[in-house]
Structure formats: structure tokens, C-alpha cells
Amino acid sequence: MGEAATAMDEWTERQKDVLDAVLDLLVTGGDAVTTAAIARKANCSKETLYKWFGDRDGLLAATVRWQASRVRAGNFDAQHLDASQLRESLEAFAVNWLSVISSRTSIALNRVGISHAGSGKSGLGRMVLANGRFAIGERLKPLLEAGRANGLLAFDDTETAFRTFFGLVGRDVQIRLLLGDRLETTEAEIARDAARATQQFFALYGAPQTQKPLQGRI
Amino acid sequence: MGEAATAMDEWTERQKDVLDAVLDLLVTGGDAVTTAAIARKANCSKETLYKWFGDRDGLLAATVRWQASRVRAGNFDAQHLDASQLRESLEAFAVNWLSVISSRTSIALNRVGISHAGSGKSGLGRMVLANGRFAIGERLKPLLEAGRANGLLAFDDTETAFRTFFGLVGRDVQIRLLLGDRLETTEAEIARDAARATQQFFALYGAPQTQKPLQGRI
DNA sequence: AAATTTGTGTACCGTACGGTACGGTTCGGA
DNA sequence: TCCGAACCGTACCGTACGGTACACAAATTT
Numbered sequence: 226m227g228e229a230a231t232a233m234d235e236w237t238e239r240q241k242d243v244l245d246a247v248l249d250l251l252v253t254g255g256d257a258v259t260t261a262a263i264a265r266k267a268n269c270s271k272e273t274l275y276k277w278f279g280d281r282d283g284l285l286a287a288t289v290r291w292q293a294s295r296v297r298a299g300n301f302d303a304q305h306l307d308a309s310q311l312r313e314s315l316e317a318f319a320v321n322w323l324s325v326i327s328s329r330t331s332i333a334l335n336r337v338g339i340s341h342a343g344s345g346k347s348g349l350g351r352m353v354l355a356n357g358r359f360a361i362g363e364r365l366k367p368l369l370e371a372g373r374a375n376g377l378l379a380f381d382d383t384e385t386a387f388r389t390f391f392g393l394v395g396r397d398v399q400i401r402l403l404l405g406d407r408l409e410t411t412e413a414e415i416a417r418d419a420a421r422a423t424q425q426f427f428a429l430y431g432a433p434q435t436q437k438p439l440q441g442r443i
Numbered sequence: 444m445g446e447a448a449t450a451m452d453e454w455t456e457r458q459k460d461v462l463d464a465v466l467d468l469l470v471t472g473g474d475a476v477t478t479a480a481i482a483r484k485a486n487c488s489k490e491t492l493y494k495w496f497g498d499r500d501g502l503l504a505a506t507v508r509w510q511a512s513r514v515r516a517g518n519f520d521a522q523h524l525d526a527s528q529l530r531e532s533l534e535a536f537a538v539n540w541l542s543v544i545s546s547r548t549s550i551a552l553n554r555v556g557i558s559h560a561g562s563g564k565s566g567l568g569r570m571v572l573a574n575g576r577f578a579i580g581e582r583l584k585p586l587l588e589a590g591r592a593n594g595l596l597a598f599d600d601t602e603t604a605f606r607t608f609f610g611l612v613g614r615d616v617q618i619r620l621l622l623g624d625r626l627e628t629t630e631a632e633i634a635r636d637a638a639r640a641t642q643q644f645f646a647l648y649g650a651p652q653t654q655k656p657l658q659g660r661i
Numbered sequence: 662a663a664a665t666t667t668g669t670g671t672a673c674c675g676t677a678c679g680g681t682a683c684g685g686t687t688c689g690g691a
Numbered sequence: 692t693c694c695g696a697a698c699c700g701t702a703c704c705g706t707a708c709g710g711t712a713c714a715c716a717a718a719t720t721t
Contacts, residue, residue, distance in 0.1 A: 254561055259678060270699045272681075281679065335622070336561035342623030343472055343554035350623035358615050358622075389643065392614035396606045397576055400617055404553070404576075405560030405568035425607065429643055457668095477708060488669045490711075499709065 233294050236287070240277055243267040244291040247284060251333040260284075282341075286349060289334055293356035296325065311372045312423055318365055319394045319419035326399045327410035331357070335403060362387050379432040386430055393422040451512050454505070458495055461485040462509040465502060469551040478502075500559075504567060507552055511574035514543065529590045530641060536583055537612045537637035544617045545628035549575070553621060580605050597650040604648055611640040 236244070246267035250258045260281055264271045278284040306314070325331050334353055342350030362384075369386055372378035380386040396418075401408050454462065464485035468476045478499055482489045496502040524532070543549050552571055560568030580602075587604055590596035598604040614636075619626050 254563060257562070257678090260680080261678075264700090268699080270701085271679090272683095272700095273698060275680065276698090333561065335618075336557055338623075339554050339621045340558045340561070342621065343551065343558070344475070345472060347623035350621075354619060354622045354624055358618060385639075388614045389611065392610035392612075393607065394610075395615075396610035397613075400553075400576060401572060403557045403560065403568075403621075404572045405556075405565035406572055421603075425647055428647055475708090478710080479708075482670090486669080488671090489709090490670095490713095491668060493710065494668090 236277075236291070241291065243269060243274070243277070244284075244288050247288040248292060248330060248333075251288070251337065252329045254333065282346065282349070285337060285341075286352060289338070289349060289352050289356065292330060292334060293352075293360070296356070297360075306371060306375060306377070308377055311368070311375075311377050312427065314368055315390070315426065316419050316423045318361070318368070319390075319422050320415055322361055322391075322394055323398065323410070323415045323419060325357075326395060327402065327408075327415070332402050335399070339403070358391075362391075365390070373432075376432055378430050380430050389429060390422070390426050393425050394419065454509070459509065461487060461492070461495070462502075462506050465506040466510060466548060466551075469506070469555065470547045472551065500564070500567070503555060503559075504570060507556070507567060507570050507574065510548060510552060511570075511578070514574070515578075524589060524593060524595070526595055529586070529593075529595050530645065532586055533608070533644065534637050534641045536579070536586070537608075537640050538633055540579055540609075540612055541616065541628070541633045541637060543575075544613065545620065545626075545633070550620050553617070557621070576609075580609075583608070591650075594650055596648050598648050607647060608640070608644050611643050612637065 243263070247258065247263055250256070250262055250266055256262060260271050260274060263284070264274055267274075274284060278287050335357070338350040338353035341348070366383050366387055369378060369380070369383055369390075373380065373383075378386070398408065398410070402410075461481070465476065465481055468474070468480055468484055474480060478489050478492060481502070482492055485492075492502060496505050553575070556568040556571035559566070584601050584605055587596060587598070587601055587608075591598065591601075596604070616626065616628070620628075
């Protein structure tokens with residue numbers, strides 16, 4: 226993850242403004258995201274767009290990376306954690322993740338990536354995946370493993386444990402939103418769902434009272 | 444759900460052939476699904492396409508309904524079920540659902556629905572949702588409630604219980620496939636995941652030994 | 662058998678959009 | 692003050708594609 230900051234300084238301020246304009250257009254699903262509309266919204270010429278970003282797909286890819294570069298939430302320092310710290314961290318992760326996938330920005334970018342994946346060119350899809358599903362995985366796994374090291378969680382495969390957490394948190398929210406379902410995702414609702422998912426996760430992967438993790442769990 | 448069979452006899456055999464051609468083109472993501480390509484593949488004229496289905500969106504909507512009409516798996520007759528029957532039924536549901544969302548057909552149709560949802564017109568998205576997420580929900584809920592009535596499951600809200608099962612089964616599979624991730628979904632893998640999800644669901648919602656459902660569970 | 666219907670195949674039209682060219686303007690450096 | 696680079700705004704080009712028109716064949720009706 227050495228290139229964490231590349232997208233931050235890869236472009237000038239003016240260029241970031243352009244990328245923000247693209248995001249604005251993507252999120253406001255009303256009108257199509259044509260190069261002409263982007264240029265109009267960003268008060269720049271189409272020629273400049275192509276000079277800076279190559280072609281339309283390059284511009285969209287840059288937009289995905291730009292958005293991803295400023296979503297990175299602070300990593301959790303997870304040494305010497307006790308049960309309540311772990312629970313709070315997991316719940317915070319769940320809240321963050323639910324907030325992200327419920328945001329209009331995430332919905333729009335995922336739609337773009339999915340559309341591109343359906344058109345053969347899989348670059349954007351992989352990029353969205355890397356900055357969404359896989360980024361959250363890499364950030365969460367250390368916490369899970371710290372929990373296991375401290376005898377709070379019991380699992381064999383970190384990936385499986387993470388995917389279970391992912392499923393318990395996300396459930397059907399993302400696919401429903403992507404398909405246009407009006408799903409109220411208030412802050413209170415998200416907090417409640419995050420708490421429920423965390424509780425369920427502990428019910429499945431919480432270590433028994435003894436400090437040593439139990440073998441043979443899934 | 445009285446209109447279960449409408450899409451089956453709404454079209455003539457010839458028209459169903461056309462819809463199958465559309466499905467073929469959608470699944471074979473190589474070339475774009477233009478009306479010209481559809482007409483060529485179906486050996487019919489574009490004029491006939493428009494006469495039968497109105498416009499391109501109508502054709503896509505008909506295709507979604509046509510595919511949905513023949514996916515309906517047999518409902519489970521769930522009276523007097525014991526624990527192993529319930530487990531088997533849930534596992535069968537999970538296998539079926541994982542097979543569906545892993546199929547190229549489902550991926551293609553969901554991509555179309557999502558693209559349309561991103562373009563304002565939400566008709567196709569809602570249709571895919573109704574025949575996917577919500578159809579499986581309506582089919583599974585009776586089984587869950589039968590399990591509760593027989594003292595095998597304990598939950599207050601059927602919808603919440605179902606969504607948990609949905610999350611445990613689907614996890615990150617659908618979004619990864621939609622975004623173009625190569626994810627091996629062999630039959631064996633699906634069977635293993637279905638068994639794991641079912642086991643986890645029982646761990647969360649299985650009633651304690653006493654026949655009476657325990658109150659206060661989530 | 663003539664007429665009507667139904668459908669195929671091809672040609673055509675209008676528009677939207679990605680990409681390019683170019684004149685005009687601003688701005689920093691010599 | 693002059694020059695060149697960067698950039699804006701607009702006009703333009705080519706193509707792809709949704710939708711329509713039309714000529715012709717097959718089938719069905721009368």
C-alpha cells in the first residue's frame with residue numbers, strides 16, 4: 226500500500242476540481258455524464274479534458290481513484306484491545322461501511338464500474354472493487370487477527386471470518402440501492418444495523434470464556 | 444402472486460425465441476446488445492421487434508420477465524418439519540440462490556437493471572429486484588415462519604431473519620461478480636458455502652432445546 | 662386465385678456522443 | 692512589450708445506434 230497518497234498529488238488543484246465536477250455529475254443521476262457535460266460543469270474545454278486524462282475512460286478511472294484517495298478512514302490501532310474496544314471498533318467499521326455503500330457517491334461509482342464490467346473492459350470494475358470491498362477487507366483483517374491474538378475471537382480463516390462480517394453488515398443493502406430501491410438509510414438505522422451485525426458476529430466468532438481460542442470453529 | 448404464469452403464455456413461441464436471443468446476447472457480453480444485433484441473432488426484422496415489444500426498453504423488460512418466469516423453483520411444502528428437514532430446505536435455498544447469482548444470466552440481467560437505474564428510468568431495476576431479492580424473500584419467509592411455528596427457530600421479525608440469512612449466504616459474491624471479479628463458483632464451493640451459511644444461521648436463530656421459542660432474541 | 666395479413670431484409674433518418682481542430686484569451690517569462 | 696504556453700469556448704467530424712419506411716416473400720383468408 227505504498228502508493229496510498231499517489232492520487233492525492235497526482236493531479237493539480239485545477240484537475241481535482243475537474244474530477245469533482247465528474248463526481249457531481251455522476252451523483253446527480255439526472256443527465257448523462259458526457260464529455261461535453263463534464264467540460265461545461267467544470268468550465269474547461271473538452272480538449273483540455275483529453276489532454277489531461279487521455280480519453281473518457283481515463284477520466285472516469287481518475288475520478289474513481291480520486292474519490293478513493295479521500296475516503297481512506299484512519300486505521301485502527303489495535304494493540305492490547307479488550308472485548309469492548311474490539312466491539313466498538315467492529316461497530317465503527319460497520320457504521321462506516323454502511324454509510325459508504327449508502328452514499329450516492331458509492332452507488333454512482335459502483336454503477337459505473339458494473340456497467341463497464343458488462344462492456345468487456347473490466348478496468349473500472351476492478352478499480353472500484355479494489356477501493357471498496359478489498360480495501361475494507363485489508364483494513365478490517367488486522368483488527369480481526371488482533372482480536373484472535375488477544376483471545377477475543379476464534380476462527381481459522383481470516384478471509385472467511387471477514388466475509389461473514391461483510392455479509393452480516395451489508396446484507397441486501399447494496400444490491401437494492403444499486404437497483405434503484407428506495408431504502409431509507411438514516412443514521413439511526415445504520416447505527417442499529419451495525420450494532421446488530423456486530424452482535425451476531427460475536428455470537429458466531431466470539432471466543433468462549435477461556436482465554437485460549439477454541440479450535441474447530443469455522 | 445396470482446400472475447405467476449403470465450410471462451409464460453404472454454408471448455408466442457416465436458416471440459420467446461426472440462427473447463432467448465436477447466438473453467444469449469446479454470450473456471455473451473462480447474458485443475453490444477443493439478436492436479440490430481438482436482434482429483440478426485433472432486432472424487427477424489427490427490420492425491417486427493418494435494411491433495411486438497414497443498421499443499428497446501420494452502424488449503429488455505420482456506426479457507427480464509421471460510427469464511424470471513422460468514426460474515421459479517418449486518416451493519417447499521413445509522408442514523410438520525423437523526430440524527433436519529428445515530436444515531436441508533434452508534441449505535437447498537442457499538444452494539439455489541448462490542447458483543442463481545453466480546449464473547451468467549443473473550449477472551447480465553442485474554447489470555442491465557443497474558445501468559438502467561443509473562439512467563433515471565428505474566423500471567428495469569425494480570423488475571430485477573422483484574424477481575431476485577424479493578422473490579427469494581417471499582419464497583423463503585414461509586419456511587422460516589414454519590420453522591418458528593414448530594419451535595425450531597426463534598426470531599421476532601421475519602424480515603430481519605431473512606435478511607440475515609441473505610447476508611450469510613450471499614456475502615460479497617454478487618457485488619464481486621457484478622464488478623467483473625473472477626470468482627470461481629464451482630458446485631462444490633457453492634455446496635460448502637451453503638452449508639456454512641445454514642449452520643451460521645442456526646447458530647444465530649436456532650431455538651434452544653426447549654420447544655418454546657426464546658423471547659428477546661434479535 | 663385474388664387479397665389481406667404477417668413477417669423478413671435492407672436501406673434510411675435523426676440524434677447523441679466521443680474525439681479533434683481552431684480561433685481567441687489569459688498569463689508568466691524574457 | 693513581445694512571445695509562447697496553457698487553456699477556454701465553440702464549431703466540427705465520424706460513427707454508432709434507436710427508430711422508421713419500404714419492397715418483397717410466405718402464409719392465411721375469402
